[in-house]
Amino acid sequence: MNIAKLIAKFTNEGLEKMNEEELTLLKNNVGLLSPAGKAKYEEATKTVVVPEAKADAKADVEAIDEVALKAMIAKSVQEEVTSTISEANIDKIAESLVAKAIAGAEANRAKVIDTDVKLDKKSQDSTRGFIKALLGRDEEKLVEMKQKATTYNYTGDDARGGYTIPEELQAEVLRIAEEQYGLARQEFQYLPFGGPGNERKIPTLASSVSVSWVDEAGTKPSTNPVFGLVTQTLKKLVAMVPFTEEILEDTAIDLTSFIAKLVAEAFAKEEDAQFFDGSGSPWTGILHNGSVGSVALATAEGMSDVTFEKLVDMQDELPSGAMAGAKYYMHRHVMSYLRKLRTSAITASDNLGAFLLPLNKAGIEGILDFPVVLSDAFPDKTLTGALEPFVVFGNLKMAAIFGDKQQVRAKLLDQATITDGDGSTSINLAQENMLALRMEERVGYVLALPTAVVVLTTGAAS
Numbered sequence: 375m376n377i378a379k380l381i382a383k384f385t386n387e388g389l390e391k392m393n394e395e396e397l398t399l400l401k402n403n404v405g406l407l408s409p410a411g412k413a414k415y416e417e418a419t420k421t422v423v424v425p426e427a428k429a430d431a432k433a434d435v436e437a438i439d440e441v442a443l444k445a446m447i448a449k450s451v452q453e454e455v456t457s458t459i460s461e462a463n464i465d466k467i468a469e470s471l472v473a474k475a476i477a478g479a480e481a482n483r484a485k486v487i488d489t490d491v492k493l494d495k496k497s498q499d500s501t502r503g504f505i506k507a508l509l510g511r512d513e514e515k516l517v518e519m520k521q522k523a524t525t526y527n528y529t530g531d532d533a534r535g536g537y538t539i540p541e542e543l544q545a546e547v548l549r550i551a552e553e554q555y556g557l558a559r560q561e562f563q564y565l566p567f568g569g570p571g572n573e574r575k576i577p578t579l580a581s582s583v584s585v586s587w588v589d590e591a592g593t594k595p596s597t598n599p600v601f602g603l604v605t606q607t608l609k610k611l612v613a614m615v616p617f618t619e620e621i622l623e624d625t626a627i628d629l630t631s632f633i634a635k636l637v638a639e640a641f642a643k644e645e646d647a648q649f650f651d652g653s654g655s656p657w658t659g660i661l662h663n664g665s666v667g668s669v670a671l672a673t674a675e676g677m678s679d680v681t682f683e684k685l686v687d688m689q690d691e692l693p694s695g696a697m698a699g700a701k702y703y704m705h706r707h708v709m710s711y712l713r714k715l716r717t718s719a720i721t722a723s724d725n726l727g728a729f730l731l732p733l734n735k736a737g738i739e740g741i742l743d744f745p746v747v748l749s750d751a752f753p754d755k756t757l758t759g760a761l762e763p764f765v766v767f768g769n770l771k772m773a774a775i776f777g778d779k780q781q782v783r784a785k786l787l788d789q790a791t792i793t794d795g796d797g798s799t800s801i802n803l804a805q806e807n808m809l810a811l812r813m814e815e816r817v818g819y820v821l822a823l824p825t826a827v828v829v830l831t832t833g834a835a836s
Contacts (some may be wrong), residue, residue, distance in 0.1 A: 385411060389418045497542035497630045502538050503628075505622055508786035509809065539784045539813070546634035546643075547782055547813075555702070556642030557749045558649045562776035562819060572608040576775060576822055606777055606820040609656050614638035614799055615811040622809065637782075637813045646751035649774070649819045650703075650766070657819070660774065661763040663750075665824035667691045668831060670761060675833035677757050677764055680711050682730065685742055688767040688828045696769040696826035701745045703766040705752040709738060760835040768827035778817040785812045 380400055384407075389397065404415055500519070507515040516537050538544075552559050567574065615636045621627050652659035660666065669687045671679055685702065692700060717727035731741075740746055744767075753764040769822075789812040791802045803810055821827070 376570070376628060381407065383413070384415070388414075401635070432708070449791045497546070498628065500540040500542050501630045501633065502622060504537075504784075505786060505811065507810075508784065508811075509536070509622075509788065516760040520551065537784060538781045543630050543634060544782050545631050547638050550631075551638035551642045552635050555639050557747065557751060558774075558776055559642060559645065559820060561701075561703075561747070561770040562649075563771050565775050565777050567608060567777050567779045567816075569603075572816065572818075574606050574777075575603045575818060576606055577603055594625070604820050604822050606775060606818050608777070608816040608818040609777065611641055611644060611815050611817055613637045613813045615813065616803070616808050617811070618808050633811060633813075641813075641815060641817075643751075645817060645819075646749060649776075650749070650751045651753060660766060660770075660821060660827060661829055663821050663824055663827075665821070666768075667825065667828035668763075669828060670831045672834040673833045674760075674836040677708060677753070677832060678711050679709060679833075680765070680830070682712070682715065682742065684830055685765075685767070688830055689742070689744075691828045692768055693825055695770055696823075699769040699771055700767060701747050701770070702741055703747045703752065703770075704764065705750060705754045706748045707755040708765060709746065709748055712741065713738075757832070760833065761831045763829040763831045766827060767829035767830070770827070773821060773823045773826035774819055775822050776817075776819045778815060781816075783814045787812060 380396060380403075383392070383396070384400055389400075392400065400415075404412060407415060503515070504519055506512075507519065519540060539547075565576075569688070579787050613636070615633055617632075621629065648657040648659060650659045651661050653662060658816055667688075669684055669691055671684060689697070689700075713729065713731050713733070715730045717730060738748070748807065751760065752766075787803060790810065791800055801808060801810075
């Protein structure tokens, strides 16, 4: 179709009388319109639906005959413009339009194919080689790539120790876990474990020095700080990643990032669930630690009865030394109850009053001059029962210590029956031509300074 005639048709008749092919072609060449024409097009497309432009594949871009396209455009321009324009100028216009057409095709392709993504070949080859060696039980290759783990079991028995994963995959797992997932990893003080064993003692200050007023010649009493010790223990956490053998062979798949994202998300979500809301097996979470400060709602009140007054009470309960760096931590459902709170009636027609929090992003990110962190690791609106904790306020960098041994270990399964991520679907790996990569880490936390945390609970039973 002649582009110039199409533009003239739009100028004279608008979009209403154009067919789908003409609408699509015009949309792809909006850049050729005059400023007034572009303004008219933008106004017209508010009421007329223009079909989405189809992104060109690389083969289509390469197949464009630039010489033929230039000749076609030059002929079209020559037909439409006045005879006062020279042939040289017409040729220059045609060259400009050819360049725009080529650039437009490349831009459309970029919308569907991310040409800027450059896979790290070393990482991909390392991950694939590692999994293939596991699958083939190639002991020599595995030892060559990475020494067999000797600290896999707490006893040091390496008979079932598996193999530490390649450094590239381990670095990606840790990066994704720490940057994209895991509230505990982001908010706790991080102290990696070193040396053998799965326990360590961490000193805490039980009481500080005391001072006394004395007469000029009076006896000066002595005082000493009292230190305590808390024990941090590592426990084993397992993630199972099922995938097909085709994925292993497909070089177009970013296998390192694919596995790292699944493993990091699984590790971080379970760490958060246990470290914040664990009920004692295998961890007692911060919410259920009997040494933290506590504020309760009124008798028989539940989560939906939360008020700003109670959040202020949590601030009063927290020691002054922990206020700097303190944050509120809660489930988004609790935040929703807070955002629905209103003032008393303002006018007769507004018997509900205005919202206490602004209905924008700022109304989610902060309360009472302190940041708010939302996490699904905290209890949601299904919480029932008396004196059940559901909000934390405090300085977690001061209160809690997170630690791990930065060796993620792996075993490849090809004969087992495992449960999928939904918790109910069974996958027979052999029957379904699939593999499962079992990844394990040793990780732990300890609440070293419980007084730097306050929890809000539901009310006592009536």
